Amino acid sequence: MKNMKFIAGIIVFGSLWGFAECIIGSLMRDVNLPAGAIMTGIFAIGLMTFSRVSFRQPGMQIGMGLVAGALRLFNPFGGCFICSAIAIMAEGLLFDLIWTGFSLDLKKPQTLTIQASLGICSAYMVYVGGYIVTQILTPLFSSAGFYIENLIVFIPQMLASGLLAALIGVVTVPAVFTLKKLDITVKDRVYYPVTMGLSALCWIIVITSTILSV
Amino acid sequence: MEKDRLLPIFALLILLIGSASSIYVYATQATTNTLLVNGQHYTINQIFSLAKPRSFNESQYSGIALDDLMLKTGVSQPEQHKYTLKGADGYEKTVTWENMKNGLLTKDSESIFSNLPKAFRVKDIITIEVK
Numbered sequence: 001m002k003n004m005k006f007i008a009g010i011i012v013f014g015s016l017w018g019f020a021e022c023i024i025g026s027l028m029r030d031v032n033l034p035a036g037a038i039m040t041g042i043f044a045i046g047l048m049t050f051s052r053v054s055f056r057q058p059g060m061q062i063g064m065g066l067v068a069g070a071l072r073l074f075n076p077f078g079g080c081f082i083c084s085a086i087a088i089m090a091e092g093l094l095f096d097l098i099w100t101g102f103s104l105d106l107k108k109p110q111t112l113t114i115q116a117s118l119g120i121c122s123a124y125m126v127y128v129g130g131y132i133v134t135q136i137l138t139p140l141f142s143s144a145g146f147y148i149e150n151l152i153v154f155i156p157q158m159l160a161s162g163l164l165a166a167l168i169g170v171v172t173v174p175a176v177f178t179l180k181k182l183d184i185t186v187k188d189r190v191y192y193p194v195t196m197g198l199s200a201l202c203w204i205i206v207i208t209s210t211i212l213s214v
Numbered sequence: 215m216e217k218d219r220l221l222p223i224f225a226l227l228i229l230l231i232g233s234a235s236s237i238y239v240y241a242t243q244a245t246t247n248t249l250l251v252n253g254q255h256y257t258i259n260q261i262f263s264l265a266k267p268r269s270f271n272e273s274q275y276s277g278i279a280l281d282d283l284m285l286k287t288g289v290s291q292p293e294q295h296k297y298t299l300k301g302a303d304g305y306e307k308t309v310t311w312e313n314m315k316n317g318l319l320t321k322d323s324e325s326i327f328s329n330l331p332k333a334f335r336v337k338d339i340i341t342i343e344v345k
Contacts, residue, residue: 144308
């Protein structure tokens with residue numbers, strides 16, 4: 001039963017993340033906002049931190065990344081959708097590795113400084129790491145191939161672009177911890193209908209918007 | 215040292231790296247009105263008068279053919295070379311001759327390839343290097 005709850009959690013949080021990337025991210029790109037850093041700083045870090053502090057189970061964010069990345073592949077509009085899907089999947093993996101590797105699953109209540117620091121470290125490393133991974137994998141999957149010199153000369157830009165994500169992370173992570181203090185619990189009776197309904201709604205909206213945009 | 219103390223230090227270090235990189239990127243941003251193609255400078259108008267036009271997706275994207283541009287700028291045995299397109303922001307992508315045959319350069323100096331992901335759209339191109 002606990003395992004089912006965990007899987008339902010992966011699906012709903014991953015779907016919400018993918019929905020945000022496809023719909024809100026596309027709108028941001030249309031008005032030339034730095035969608036990548038904003039989406040990572042708010043939605044990716046927000047949803048992954050919330051799921052992590054709620055379930056405290058390593059591996060969940062990798063699953064969320066896979067679900068969100070798959071949803072992004074269904075919406076081939078607004079920027080490079082293959083790059084976005086790869087970046088989303090990589091971000092899930094990196095968040096999981098960072099939190100597990102650095103033992104960031106905090107049990108005792110943390111000060112605002114620690115929460116803000118967590119926000120900076122997670123958001124920056126996840127965003128820059130995802131950016132680097134996509135710059136390697138996207139050319140590898142194309143007919144052009146990957147050239148290391150293309151990546152090396154662009155490293156300063158990637159390191160610079162992560163600053164915005166880090167600054168957003170300063171606010172997002174403490175906000176998630178504050179939200180968690182409200183201790184909102186969903187009864188088992190409604191947990192599955194709510195999570196599955198919400199996930200289905202995200203997928204239906206994204207697929208419908210894709211069909212209407214063709 | 216405890217993790218509680220290490221985290222803020224690590225966060226500050228990250229902010230420092232991000233800020234320093236931003237300053238570096240801003241300071242090294244290239245501004246030029248010409249494109250350096252195969253070692254020679256051209257204005258965008260000269261380039262457009264040189265090479266034949268090309269368009270994709272029912273003229274959604276239009277510009278000049280990148281393969282024709284390379285031939286007109288004196289590249290011999292083009293299939294034996296690689297082509298690196300560099301943007302003013304430092305972003306660059308290297309492509310093959312096959313890719314160039316499916317590529318165009320827009321009036322805004324952006325590369326578009328019909329057979330490559332959007333990651334290969336280099337904006338504000340300042341150099342096309344033949345390797």
